Amino acid sequence: MPISENAGGWLKLGLVLSIALWVVVYSSWSMRIAPDAVGLVDDAAFVLLFALVFGLLGFSKPGILRTAALFVWTALVVLIFLCDVLYFRFFQTWMPLSSLRHWKDVFAIRSSVRGLFHWPDLLLGVAGPFALFAVADRFEVKTRVRELVWMGIVFISLISVHAWLAPDIMSFNKGNPFFEMVRQPYRMWKTQNEYEAQYLYFQKNIDQLRPVNNSLYERSPSDRHPLRAIPLIKTEMVQNRSRPNVVLLLIESFRAFESGAYGAHPSHTPQLDRIASEGIKFTTFYGNGSYTIRGEFSTLFSCLPDFYGTDAYSSYPNNSYDSLPSVLKRNDYQTYWISGFSVDFNGARYCLSHNGIDFFFDHVPNPRKLTLMGPSDEDIELYAERTLSSAKQPFFAEVMTLSGHFPFIDAGDGWGDHKLAKEHEPTYENYVRAIEYSDLAAGEFLSAAQRTDWGRNTIFLITGDHGVWIFPGDKSIDRIRKNEIYHRLPFIMWNPQLIKPSENSTLGSQIDITPTLLDFLGLYEVNNFLGTSLLRKDTNVRQVFMLQDQRWNYRQGNEYVYDAGAEAFTDHFPYISGDYSAEFEHQGFTMDEDLLRCENPDLRATMPAARKSSLEGFVLQSLDFYSSLFYRNLIAPRQ
Numbered sequence: 001m002p003i004s005e006n007a008g009g010w011l012k013l014g015l016v017l018s019i020a021l022w023v024v025v026y027s028s029w030s031m032r033i034a035p036d037a038v039g040l041v042d043d044a045a046f047v048l049l050f051a052l053v054f055g056l057l058g059f060s061k062p063g064i065l066r067t068a069a070l071f072v073w074t075a076l077v078v079l080i081f082l083c084d085v086l087y088f089r090f091f092q093t094w095m096p097l098s099s100l101r102h103w104k105d106v107f108a109i110r111s112s113v114r115g116l117f118h119w120p121d122l123l124l125g126v127a128g129p130f131a132l133f134a135v136a137d138r139f140e141v142k143t144r145v146r147e148l149v150w151m152g153i154v155f156i157s158l159i160s161v162h163a164w165l166a167p168d169i170m171s172f173n174k175g176n177p178f179f180e181m182v183r184q185p186y187r188m189w190k191t192q193n194e195y196e197a198q199y200l201y202f203q204k205n206i207d208q209l210r211p212v213n214n215s216l217y218e219r220s221p222s223d224r225h226p227l228r229a230i231p232l233i234k235t236e237m238v239q240n241r242s243r244p245n246v247v248l249l250l251i252e253s254f255r256a257f258e259s260g261a262y263g264a265h266p267s268h269t270p271q272l273d274r275i276a277s278e279g280i281k282f283t284t285f286y287g288n289g290s291y292t293i294r295g296e297f298s299t300l301f302s303c304l305p306d307f308y309g310t311d312a313y314s315s316y317p318n319n320s321y322d323s324l325p326s327v328l329k330r331n332d333y334q335t336y337w338i339s340g341f342s343v344d345f346n347g348a349r350y351c352l353s354h355n356g357i358d359f360f361f362d363h364v365p366n367p368r369k370l371t372l373m374g375p376s377d378e379d380i381e382l383y384a385e386r387t388l389s390s391a392k393q394p395f396f397a398e399v400m401t402l403s404g405h406f407p408f409i410d411a412g413d414g415w416g417d418h419k420l421a422k423e424h425e426p427t428y429e430n431y432v433r434a435i436e437y438s439d440l441a442a443g444e445f446l447s448a449a450q451r452t453d454w455g456r457n458t459i460f461l462i463t464g465d466h467g468v469w470i471f472p473g474d475k476s477i478d479r480i481r482k483n484e485i486y487h488r489l490p491f492i493m494w495n496p497q498l499i500k501p502s503e504n505s506t507l508g509s510q511i512d513i514t515p516t517l518l519d520f521l522g523l524y525e526v527n528n529f530l531g532t533s534l535l536r537k538d539t540n541v542r543q544v545f546m547l548q549d550q551r552w553n554y555r556q557g558n559e560y561v562y563d564a565g566a567e568a569f570t571d572h573f574p575y576i577s578g579d580y581s582a583e584f585e586h587q588g589f590t591m592d593e594d595l596l597r598c599e600n601p602d603l604r605a606t607m608p609a610a611r612k613s614s615l616e617g618f619v620l621q622s623l624d625f626y627s628s629l630f631y632r633n634l635i636a637p638r639q
Contacts, residue, residue: 004054009144014049015136019074019129020433022048024176026124027081031088033172034468038165042176045158048151050077055148062140074133077178077628082125084177086116090406091290092469093549094172097181098310102346112262115407145451161396190309191624192631197395201621202226207540209622214538216524225627225637231524244561245458246328246396247388249445251377251438252294252404254464256285256488256596260437263597268436272490279494280502282534284594286509286555289468290548291347292400295465300324300353300398303528306630307547307623317351320636324514324526325356328396331523336397338384339366340375357398361387377403377441385448393454399445401438407467408434446494456497460518461513464489479545480587484555484595487546493520507542507557508534527637530626545619554619559607560595561588561615563597588612 011346024043028035035043041464046244050073055070068495087095090112108112166174176184179488191198202209212229220228260267261276288298294305306484309315325335335358343362347633364383367375371503384399391397408430442462449455467486477485490524491513493499508516519525519533532539546553554561564587588607591598629635 009139009147012136012139013140015132016051016054017047018158019132019602020047020077021134022129022132023077023081023125026128027085027177029170030085030121030125036173038162038170038174039172039176040596041158041162041165042179045155045162045295046176046178048155048158048482052151052155053149053405055077055124055151056421067137070137071133074129074352078129079599080181082121085121086113087361090209090469091548091549093290093551094177094180096310096549097184097220098315101314108322109377112406115372143576146582152251161310165508177216184308186295188631189625191308191627195628195632198625199223199226201301202625205618205621208543209625210530211539211541211543212531213519213532215536216519216529216533216538218324220443220526225528225529225634227528228526228531230526233524235522235524237530243331243333243444243521244495245388245394246333246461246521247384247449247458248299248324248396248398248461248463248513249442250292250299250398250463250465251442252292252401253431253464253468254404254405254435254438254490255287255467255485256464256490257467258386258432259490261492262488262490263594267433269439269490271439272462272492274443275446275494276492278496278501279492279499280504282491282493282504282506282508284505284507285353285463285489285491286544286546287464287489288510288545288547290466293348294547295510296348296400297399297467298508299463299513300352302511302514302527302531302624303635304511304530304545304626305547306553306627307550308627309630311346312630313351314347315634316630318349319630319633320638321355321527322636323355324517325352325396325398327356327514327518327523327527328394328526329358330525331357332394334358334392334395336361336387336391337400338362338380338387338397339400340380340383340402341369341373341400357589371403371405372407373402374404375402377401377438378444380443381437381445385445385452385575388449389452391454393457397623400465401441403441404431404434404438419424425471428472431468431470458495459490459517460494462494462515463491463510479564480589481595481598482560487553493517504534506534507544507555509546545622547623552619552623554615556615558592559588559590559611559615561586561607561612561619586616588615 003342021475024046028043053073054070057073058066061414062315084095087093087099111612135158170180206219206226210219210227215229216233217229220230222228242530254264258264258267259269259276260273261269261281287295289305293311293313297303297305301312301321304313305311308317312319312321329335337343337352337357337359338361341362343352343360347362365381367379369376371380380401383397384397388395388397408427441450446460449458449460467489469482469486471482489510491508491515509531511529511530512534515529515531515533519535541556542556543556546555552565553563588611590606
């Protein structure tokens with residue numbers, strides 16, 4: 001029985017709406033996000049937007065061109081949501097619009113993408129919506145203006161309702177991934193255009209927004225560069241021959257939780273444990289970013305990553321910065337960047353070469369073993385040892401490893417005598433094997449360096465670039481503590497000939513590494529660093545910002561405001577206890593114990609609501625202000 005044109009029109013409209021609805025349901029289910037009432041409004045608006053564009057493209061005559069246009073629109077939406085699902089699985093946050101800058105880099109990390117991809121994604125995320133598209137395209141029904149007008153009116157109404165109900169900073173269950181990307185340019189524009197108000201806030205809260213070591217620096221009155229600090233003491237003039245070399249060993253995905261030096265039992269890092277006992281071990285140390293580029297930027301530039309945008313290497317490569325390699329270069333150091341991964345990834349070469357790095361070595365010749373990401377840690381560190389043996393002293397070198405990178409499938413296979421982890425979660429077992437191997441390789445590298453003349457005159461800085469959201473199958477580790485485990489990193493300054501063993505419990509993060517090293521070396525210059533030396537006790541406020549893309553944690557002293565997440569995921573994230581309230585996005589608490597090792601901490605109602613609200617407001621104002629410095633190129637004066 002033939003279908004009437006009117007019935008066919010409504011049937012096609014239903015199929016078109018179901019395409020977008022299918023994509024939304026798939027992404028929500030895959031990311032374990034259950035939308036609340038506000039989120040359902042946003043999702044409904046997206047479904048109508050998809051149908052509106054589909055309908056507008058359907059005004060042309062039936063044929064290949066119309067089918068191709070409708071197919072491209074459907075494919076674009078499917079691709080965005082599928083990429084967002086994969087991005088979420090690794091970074092625990094929605095994909096920012098700025099990540100589109102890195103589409104070329106996807107091929108360089110294809111092994112990780114494969115590790116994140118599950119075959120049901122092909123069926124549910126791709127085949128399903130395209131099957132609906134194939135059916136809908138068979139109905140050669142012309143789009144009717146009346147339908148589009150009504151959908152447009154309802155769409156505008158839903159968007160307006162959502163804007164009225166939703167807060168400025170939304171949890172995942174209050175928004176839609178597609179609209180979240182669309183809204184980001186507005187947030188960036190708003191942050192940039194409210195700079196004057198942000199600067200007034202900075203002036204009122206300068207002690208907290210820009211802490212300095214009071215015995216070393218004073219704040220500059222510069223309005224244009226508010227982070228500027230001026231040294232109160234002169235640099236100790238030391239002859240080049242006696243000034244130590246500096247090697248920053250940045251170990252991929254290397255966190256403190258698995259290390260005996262930081263309380264793990266049993267320890268999976270015997271080499272790091274030994275090294276920590278022979279150097280300065282910083283016991284309360286955090287990563288500022290959620291992936292390598294951001295961790296490296298925080299470490300070298302003593303500056304937080306842009307909270308609302310992508311990394312500075314690709315977004316703001318021509319900005320002016322102060323950096324550790326730039327300061328050392330001005331003091332007659334040769335500067336090196338060494339890894340087995342291309343320095344052109346994310347545009348790092350351009351930015352680093354304009355900020356102090358002179359020599360790049362990113363092609364390990366004849367590696368003995370290749371992991372999914374590239375040469376093994378032992379190959380990279382052997383390459384670094386040989387490179388630095390012929391370097392002119394004094395030198396600075398960053399050595400970046402790879403083997404600990406997700407998906408940890410073959411890290412360390414057939415290398416050394418390291419034990420295998422025996423855990424309940426296979427992914428965590430693979431991660432611990434990677435940790436053990438990276439530890440083994442780092443120990444071999446540092447031991448070999450100590451047998452050389454250059455190594456005995458080198459300060460080694462050992463830390464991780466970031467943590468990973470992968471944990472043992474211990475149900476007692478709740479979401480708050482998982483945030484702590486994720487962001488806590490080891491940081492050790494080591495050289496048995498030049499450094500006396502000690503423990504330093506000062507609260508710090510990656511942005512403090514550069515000021516700490518320069519203080520140790522006695523190099524004091526005008527700078528725009530956001531961090532402070534951890535070797536001094538003269539900073540009024542000690543705080544840590546832990547940033548993901550539009551997700552944040554904050555610690556000030558023993559006060560915490562941590563991302564609890566109103567979504568309460570049941571798979572990727574752990575269950576929240578029954579007393580958890582979804583009324584708030586962050587949980588505020590105080591704690592004198594070490595949260596890294598404190599099992600089942602009672603965090604309910606431990607911070608007054610007014611204090612929590614005050615800290616939340618401070619964090620959001622701070623992140624707006626710091627981001628505006630990127631947009632306006634006001635971090636440092638042009639050299």
